[in-house]
Amino acid sequence: MTKYLYNISSLLILTFAISSCTEQYVFQNTDFESALVVEGTITNELKNQTIKLSQVYQLEETGPRVEKGANVFISDDQGNEYQFEEKDTIYSSITPFKAEPGRKYQLKIRTREGKNYTSDEQILTTETKIDNVTATAENVNGERGVQINVNSYDPTNTSKYYRYEYIETYKIIAPVWSPQETVMEFSPEIPADPDNDFPGSPAREYIKLQLRNRETRTCFSTKKSNAIILNTTNSLSEDRVHFPVRFISNQNYIITHRYSIFVKQYVQNLAAYTYYKTLRDLSSSGGVLSPKQPGFFYGNIKSVENPSEKVIGFFEVSAVSSERIFFNYVDLFPNEKLPPYYESDCDVKIFLDCEGLPPCNGAVLRSNIRTKSLVFLSTNFNDEYAMVKPACGDCTSFSSNIVPPFWVD
Incomplete structure (x- = not known):
């Protein structure tokens, strides 16, 4: 979600400065307005819960400014x-x-x-x-690939609104590899x-061939989802989820x-x-000068001293569930040619x-x-x-050549 918050932060800066433009405009960031950005989700997992605090950053800055030195705590109604x-x-x-059912929490x-x-x-959901x-192997919008679906069911029909995150990890094997290096x-x-009778030997540089001292053939890469992935069963007769969370x-x-x-x-x-749906929609609205001008939207966090102060972010208490799966390419696409490698040019150079x-x-x-x-x-x-390259x-x-602790071959 971080990427979306900071994209929206920049969007809001521009929106504050340009309420309506129909002609080409060279933007000058002279009326920068700072705002606190809060990311906070606590769950029913017993763990060290986390909160992120930062400030909106200006367009010429390279990234967010972390809010340092704050006193942060969560209280409940007990x-x-x-x-x-x-x-x-x-x-x-x-x-x-961990968040407990029925209790009220406040950041x-x-x-x-x-x-x-x-x-x-x-309150915990x-x-x-x-x-x-x-x-499963499927064709989606004319493209063949792997459809990853999440399935769940709430017999009480009270969940209805869902947000998803995923972390994917995959094995990489270098296609043209040698146990030696130069x-x-x-x-x-x-x-x-x-x-x-020794004539001497001049200083020289030479190529030495030696065994590699670390794993360089098999690696593992891990990436987190960076999109806001939402689903609702509100229009369905029962709270049953069959949701395509990822297509590859x-x-x-x-x-x-x-x-x-x-x-x-x-x-x-x-x-x-x-809140998350609005955040996602604004991020894909087509730019700050599109006809779909967002204006400022508030979350559920406000200034005590100045309720009209602009604060970006949302504090939520959410029940979470997780699941991990593994699969091999040959399991889903038997007897088929493997996908092209990460590097397309693996020609040998002599x-x-x-x-x-x-x-x-x-x-x-x-x-x-060298x-x-x-x-x-x-x-x-x-x-x-x-x-080779x-x-x-x-x-x-x-x-990375580090095998993840959860990995099962």
Whole structure:
């Protein structure tokens, strides 16, 4: 959600400054208006809950400004208080806790400038667990791929509003790989020794072939969803979810070998669902100068001293459920050609390590080894070296060789 909040923040800055424009306008950010941005969802998971605080940033700035030095805590209607402490870019509860059914929770913030903010009271939503997550080979909008669906059911018919997040992890195998690598080594000058009839040896740089000392063939990449994914069963006769949370083309390299997705389902109340839907719709509205001008929209957090102050964000208390699945490409697409690799150009490049006219190109070869612009594949041990792009022969050039603790082959 962070990306959307900051996109909307920039959008609002422009909207404040340009209420209506029909002619081309060169924007000058002279009337910047700061606003507190709050991201806060606590759940029924027993854990250190987190809150994110930042300030709207100007268009010329590279990213959000974290709100430092704030006093953050959550209180409930039974007199309990849960204090948060600042950790890097977030505020984390000092002690683990979870939201309990029926209790009312309220977020309270005091900035280092002494400004106070408070949220509306929120109650934990209905706890509806994911029944299962499925992956099937399907054609969607004319494209063949893997449809990942979330299934759940609330017999009480009170959940109705859902938000989803996922984290996907996939195995990568470098297609043209060698257990060896090339490095440049320096041999110092050895003086002549006439007494022993040794003429001496000049300083020189040479190519050394050695075994790799770390895993570079098999890697794992992990990515989080960055879209606002919403679903509602409000128009259905029963609160039954069969929702397509993710579609992956069968030509996407991320499913070439083994793929895993961890899906989280948040049950929302109507106010939270409406807020996130508005946030999503504004982000896809087509730009700040489109006819669909948004204006400012408020969440459920307000300034105590100045209720009309603009505050961006929403504090929600949401029941969450999660599920992880794995699948292999060959399970869904048996006997089919694997998707194209991450790097499309894995052609082998041949170098002859000698000086002089072509075919000698030792200087280029050594430069590529020094800068790691190419990696070793093979040699005929007669000064000829076969080299490939790093992504083709060393997956750590763009991924990680650390096996995730949850991974199952």
